[in-house]
Amino acid sequence: MSKQKYQVQPNTLYAELMARAAGLPNDELFAQMISSQVAGEGALPPGLGLNEKEFAALLTRHFPGFELVIRNSNNLADPRALERDDVLALLLECRAFNNMSEQWIAEIVTNACMGSDHLWQDLGLRSRDYLSRLMTENFPSLAAKNEHDMKWKKFIYKQLCEREGINACRAPTCEYCVDYLTCFGPEE
Numbered sequence: 001m002s003k004q005k006y007q008v009q010p011n012t013l014y015a016e017l018m019a020r021a022a023g024l025p026n027d028e029l030f031a032q033m034i035s036s037q038v039a040g041e042g043a044l045p046p047g048l049g050l051n052e053k054e055f056a057a058l059l060t061r062h063f064p065g066f067e068l069v070i071r072n073s074n075n076l077a078d079p080r081a082l083e084r085d086d087v088l089a090l091l092l093e094c095r096a097f098n099n100m101s102e103q104w105i106a107e108i109v110t111n112a113c114m115g116s117d118h119l120w121q122d123l124g125l126r127s128r129d130y131l132s133r134l135m136t137e138n139f140p141s142l143a144a145k146n147e148h149d150m151k152w153k154k155f156i157y158k159q160l161c162e163r164e165g166i167n168a169c170r171a172p173t174c175e176y177c178v179d180y181l182t183c184f185g186p187e188e
Contacts, residue, residue, distance in 0.1 A: 010039040020063040026101045027062050029125065029134050033108065034068070036124025043115025043122035046070045048108045058104050080114055086160050087113050094142035105138045119153040128152075 017031035030048075037044045047055035047070035055070050078084065091106035108123065115122030120131035131152055135143040146155050 010035040010041065013038055017063050017066060020066045022062050022064055024062055024101065025099060025137055026105060026134070029105075029130060030058065030062050030101070032126055032130065033124045038068070042112070042124030043117065044108065044111055044124060048104075049111030050104060050107060054104060054107075058101070062101065084110055084114065087156060090142070090156065090159055090163075091139055094139040096138055096140050102138045105134065109134075113153055113156060118151065119156075122153075 014031050014035040017034060018028065021027040021031065033042070033044060033048055036042045037046065037048060048058075050058065052070060059066055059068060088106055088110040091109055092103070095102040095106060109119070112119055112122040118128070120128045123131065123134075125131050125134070132143070135146070135152060142156075142159065145159070146152070150158065
């Protein structure tokens with residue numbers, strides 16, 4: 001996919017999106033992610049990693065009357081396809097089943113998990129609090145398991161490891177692990 005630059009500041013695009021918001025769950029989160037991605041921030045590809053049809057449907061549902069055309073021009077094989085499939089399957093299994101946008105959120109979070117920063121940053125969200133809200137509202141059963149507030153990307157991958165019976169922690173409990181602050185410390 002090629003990056004398309006929107007000729008306004010992310011805050012201006014965010015304000016335009018919010019002015020058209022349909023009043024649905026995830027409107028604000030989508031507005032943050034779209035405005036960040038268009039500005040070249042975060043790790044999401046154009047259209048938040050959704051195909052053109054899905055992205056257009058997202059805009060129509062959450063921001064009626066707002067148009068932003070994204071062209072998908074990347075047809076390369078994905079070397080992390082199996083990993084993506086595992087992350088997406090976990091998220092879809094744990095969704096709230098309240099609305100269609102949970103499917104899009106699952107696909108977008110999966111794309112962001114392939115980034116190298118904290119998940120909230122890779123998503124283009126303004127803070128980790130927004131990511132926690134996204135997880136709680138869209139994937140409540142998964143969010144409830146994160147009772148010690150582990151960093152979200154690490155937590156998602158820890159869930160995948162546990163499904164496979166892999167215990168990657170070098171200590172009997174996280175509290176004694178030398179990497180504790182890497183998983184549970186502040187995100188900045």
